[in-house]
Amino acid sequence: MKIEIPYPLRPYTGNQPAVDVDAATVAEAVNGLTSRYPDFQKHLYTPDGKLRSFVNLYLNDEDVRYLPEREETAVNDSDTLSIIPSIAGGSCPVG
Amino acid sequence: MLRVSQPVYDALRQHGEETYPHECCGVLLGHFLEEGGQAVNAVEEAVRAGNTRTDSAHNRYHIAPQELVKIQRTGRERGLEIVGFYHSHPDHPAQWSLTDFAEAHWLGCSYVITAVERGAARVTNSFRLAGEREEDKAFEDERIEVTGQMNPGFEPEPLRQSRK
Numbered sequence: 001m002k003i004e005i006p007y008p009l010r011p012y013t014g015n016q017p018a019v020d021v022d023a024a025t026v027a028e029a030v031n032g033l034t035s036r037y038p039d040f041q042k043h044l045y046t047p048d049g050k051l052r053s054f055v056n057l058y059l060n061d062e063d064v065r066y067l068p069e070r071e072e073t074a075v076n077d078s079d080t081l082s083i084i085p086s087i088a089g090g091s092c093p094v095g
Numbered sequence: 096m097l098r099v100s101q102p103v104y105d106a107l108r109q110h111g112e113e114t115y116p117h118e119c120c121g122v123l124l125g126h127f128l129e130e131g132g133q134a135v136n137a138v139e140e141a142v143r144a145g146n147t148r149t150d151s152a153h154n155r156y157h158i159a160p161q162e163l164v165k166i167q168r169t170g171r172e173r174g175l176e177i178v179g180f181y182h183s184h185p186d187h188p189a190q191w192s193l194t195d196f197a198e199a200h201w202l203g204c205s206y207v208i209t210a211v212e213r214g215a216a217r218v219t220n221s222f223r224l225a226g227e228r229e230e231d232k233a234f235e236d237e238r239i240e241v242t243g244q245m246n247p248g249f250e251p252e253p254l255r256q257s258r259k
Binding site for chain 1: 155160161167168177185187192194197200204206227229
């Protein structure tokens with residue numbers, strides 16, 4: 001399957017905009033990515049292993065967080081996993 | 096530096112006027128260039144996005160990730176990348192806020208802010224999110240080059256009527 005890499009994280013994949021991995025689940029796909037590019041790990045996960053709050057994983061058009069089996073969802077070669085940082089803000093002075 | 100054509104520049108400012116008193120938001124598609132050692136985010140297109148923060152749309156914005164995924168996908172199909180984002184600050188200066196900074200995660204991208212005063216677009220500024228990771232990110236002032244006009248950033252005064 002293909003993992004699409006957004007520009008901010010591309011320095012950690014040798015500037016590749018997309019990476020092909022062999023995987024049976026979303027988790028295997030992400031592990032395949034971070035195994036090949038170890039520096040990628042800390043940009044996706046907190047030190048205690050949780051996906052960073054501002055990082056979204058989309059399997060095709062579905063938010064992985066809301067899939068019944070989440071990261072254990074099965075994937076096939078034609079699937080695309082998008083790693084997409086969130087975008088928000090506003091003039092409000094406090095978060 | 097942010098490079099944007101006059102029609103796209105006008106369009107993103109007009110978007111802020113249309114959504115006033117709420118914040119508008121959108122995505123800038125284009126190319127990451129380097130010219131003489133300087134990073135240039137060259138915008139080809141501004142794509143309007145919906146503001147999901149309907150609970151506080153006058154001073155907050157958020158683009159649904161699913162919409163972002165689709166914009167990124169359609170952009171890449173045309174050879175374009177997400178090079179930045181834009182939003183408006185209704186009745187508020189065109190300066191990034193602590194909220195803008197806290198919620199900014201696209202390193203290397205441009206964050207364009209237009210101040211809209213009583214429904215009229217005023218100052219537009221751009222800030223590049225510099226840094227190599229979340230922990231050392233910083234907003235840097237970024238020059239906007241508007242192409243297709245004689246003097247970018249210069250607003251001529253109205254011509255005086257000649258006396259007869």
